[in-house]
Amino acid sequence: MISVGVDIEKINRFESLLPESSFIKKIFSPEEIKYCFSKKHPAETLAAKFAGKEAIIKALNGLNYKSNSYHEIEILNKNDNSPYVNLKNFLNYHISISLSHSDQYAIAFVLIFNK
Numbered sequence: 222m223i224s225v226g227v228d229i230e231k232i233n234r235f236e237s238l239l240p241e242s243s244f245i246k247k248i249f250s251p252e253e254i255k256y257c258f259s260k261k262h263p264a265e266t267l268a269a270k271f272a273g274k275e276a277i278i279k280a281l282n283g284l285n286y287k288s289n290s291y292h293e294i295e296i297l298n299k300n301d302n303s304p305y306v307n308l309k310n311f312l313n314y315h316i317s318i319s320l321s322h323s324d325q326y327a328i329a330f331v332l333i334f335n336k
Contacts, residue, residue, distance in 0.1 A: 226280030
């Protein structure tokens with residue numbers, strides 16, 4: 222079984238957000254927040270991770286699962302900065318994710334398949 226999700230976000234939507242804002246705390250885990258705000262331009266990373274979460278939700282919908290919380294989905298980074306997904310309560314699935322951004326937009330592409 223395989224499912225696909227994609228999302229694109231405007232980066233400027235994330236430019237004025239601070240680590241302690243309610244939106245940030247609602248969407249991102251403490252580890253995600255720490256990583257994003259360690260970057261020179263946190264809005265780019267926030268937008269890409271948010272697009273990733275939205276793409277994952279879309280792919281999960283294709284598997285007839287409705288996510289109740291953005292905190293069920295955590296997009297972390299390996300030592301080489303490549304993203305990986307920590308999806309709580311979904312041990313039977315493997316998720317492959319690609320994140321990218323330009324000056325104005327961030328995009329995410331996700332594949333979910335059985336392990």
